[in-house]
Amino acid sequence: MEVRNKGAAPIRVVLAKLGLDGHDRGLKVVARILRDAGMEVVYLGLRQTTGTIVDAVEQEDADVVGISMHNAGHLTLAPLIVAALADAGLGDVPVVIGGVVPDEDLDELAAAGVGAVLGPGASAVEVVASVRGVVDAGVRASGN
Amino acid sequence: MHRATEGRTPAELLAAARGGERRAIARLLTLVERGGGAADAITGATHRLTGTAHVVGITGAPGSGKSTLTSALTTLLAEGGRRPAVVAVDPSSPLTGGAILGDRVRMEAATVAGVFVRSMATRGHGGGLALAVPGAVRVLDACGFDPVVIETVGVGQVEVDVAAAADTVVVVVTPGWGDAVQANKAGLLEVADLFVVNKADRPGASDARRDLDLMLDLTEVSGACSARRPTIVETTATKGEGVEDLLAVINTHHAVLVEGTGLEVRRACRLAAEVRARLDHLLGEAAGQALAEAGPVVGETPVETARRLAGRILGAGDTR
Numbered sequence: 001m002e003v004r005n006k007g008a009a010p011i012r013v014v015l016a017k018l019g020l021d022g023h024d025r026g027l028k029v030v031a032r033i034l035r036d037a038g039m040e041v042v043y044l045g046l047r048q049t050t051g052t053i054v055d056a057v058e059q060e061d062a063d064v065v066g067i068s069m070h071n072a073g074h075l076t077l078a079p080l081i082v083a084a085l086a087d088a089g090l091g092d093v094p095v096v097i098g099g100v101v102p103d104e105d106l107d108e109l110a111a112a113g114v115g116a117v118l119g120p121g122a123s124a125v126e127v128v129a130s131v132r133g134v135v136d137a138g139v140r141a142s143g144n
Numbered sequence: 145m146h147r148a149t150e151g152r153t154p155a156e157l158l159a160a161a162r163g164g165e166r167r168a169i170a171r172l173l174t175l176v177e178r179g180g181g182a183a184d185a186i187t188g189a190t191h192r193l194t195g196t197a198h199v200v201g202i203t204g205a206p207g208s209g210k211s212t213l214t215s216a217l218t219t220l221l222a223e224g225g226r227r228p229a230v231v232a233v234d235p236s237s238p239l240t241g242g243a244i245l246g247d248r249v250r251m252e253a254a255t256v257a258g259v260f261v262r263s264m265a266t267r268g269h270g271g272g273l274a275l276a277v278p279g280a281v282r283v284l285d286a287c288g289f290d291p292v293v294i295e296t297v298g299v300g301q302v303e304v305d306v307a308a309a310a311d312t313v314v315v316v317v318t319p320g321w322g323d324a325v326q327a328n329k330a331g332l333l334e335v336a337d338l339f340v341v342n343k344a345d346r347p348g349a350s351d352a353r354r355d356l357d358l359m360l361d362l363t364e365v366s367g368a369c370s371a372r373r374p375t376i377v378e379t380t381a382t383k384g385e386g387v388e389d390l391l392a393v394i395n396t397h398h399a400v401l402v403e404g405t406g407l408e409v410r411r412a413c414r415l416a417a418e419v420r421a422r423l424d425h426l427l428g429e430a431a432g433q434a435l436a437e438a439g440p441v442v443g444e445t446p447v448e449t450a451r452r453l454a455g456r457i458l459g460a461g462d463t464r
Binding site for chain 1: 166167169170171173174177178236237240241242243244245246248249252255256260261262263265267
């Protein structure tokens with residue numbers, strides 16, 4: 001039963017919670033939204049480290065990685081994962097942060113290399129558009 | 145897509161992958177999964193480099209503990225100096241094509257131990273595996289991984305593709321999975337080279353073992369067994385209990401295959417099965433196309449239409 005457009009490979013996205021943060025309900029909702037948008041979601045779940053996330057992004061050949069943060073650690077953790085990916089030669093894989101992020105932190109996250117931020121009010125349509133957006137921007141940036 | 149690696153040819157990627165570059169390995173797997181010209185080129189380049197890896201299939205019902213067991217097993221292998229890789233398959237949605245690939249949730253130990261784990265969606269393929277699994281196994285084999293463990297989707301009774309894809313098939317059951325009648329039904333249980341009763345710390349483990357044993361007794365009575373009687377191993381994968389026993393039994397099975405002609409026979413069957421799957425896929429695509437072109441059918445029975453379209457497909461010559 002082939003339902004995808006021929007030649008259009010699904011976007012592969014790695015989803016994880018980084019560090020000690022047990023609030024994974026939002027991540028599960030996002031996983032389901034992206035699945036229903038036709039993406040292949042490699043779900044890592046709770047208590048991941050930068051190491052396990054980088055391994056997954058590399059081995060799964062992910063197009064994008066989404067990290068969920070609900071413990072006010074985003075200004076510390078988001079730059080860490082961006083740097084860890086860059087160190088592993090995966091700096092071209094965009095990072096999307098989801099969770100509780102105050103508006104005044106958005107500029108700092110963008111400066112740290114975060115591709116997009118999805119806050120608590122993000123709709124399913126916005127979640128999908130945001131993930132597609134950063135993947136497409138990456139494709140354009142590489143010129144193919 | 146946007147990859148820096150996209151600029152490299154399959155041959156360049158393969159050289160880098162065989163040199164140990166993990167991203168190149170991952171990229172090759174992506175290309176194999178997408179199919180088409182690049183996948184064909186990779187198959188051509190890896191085909192003669194393969195045959196070294198022991199391919200182990202792990203299958204069983206959803207939630208039976210396949211991923212946890214795969215993690216424990218490959219962690220043990222990695223700690224013992226082997227270089228295992230995992231292809232973990234989960235189902236794609238028939239409606240949207242999307243998938244949740246959740247096997248890594250249970251495979252953190254393996255990841256930390258350096259095991260290469262790749263999740264794969266079925267992308268519309270039935271039988272418990274993805275169409276690209278044989279190609280992926282070939283890439284991992286060519287890159288020096290041994291053993292290569294295939295974890296199927298959570299299966300029911302008839303998804304037995306893994307039997308044609310692996311040298312050693314491990315069927316995982318759990319306490320309370322069924323009774324002696326279930327154990328004698330045709331399908332999955334017939335293709336097992338060995339059985340695992342996982343979650344053996346739960347009540348009913350010895351009952352599950354007994355039911356399997358009775359089924360295997362009947363297999364011998366009916367004379368249907370051509371090979372060794374499958375060993376039954378009890379494990380509690382979450383605690384690592386029984387996993388060393390399982391590894392020993394898997395290694396014994398492999399040794400017996402290698403000593404006799406079993407391995408050659410299995411691999412000949414594997415190639416034939418892969419050709420068959422590819423053939424089915426090509427014919428299925430042609431059927432879909434013929435049906436779309438035919439439009440609404442009036443004045444014919446469904447059988448007549450099917451025969452007419454089949455005649456057109458088979459007369460069409462090159463299906464590429």
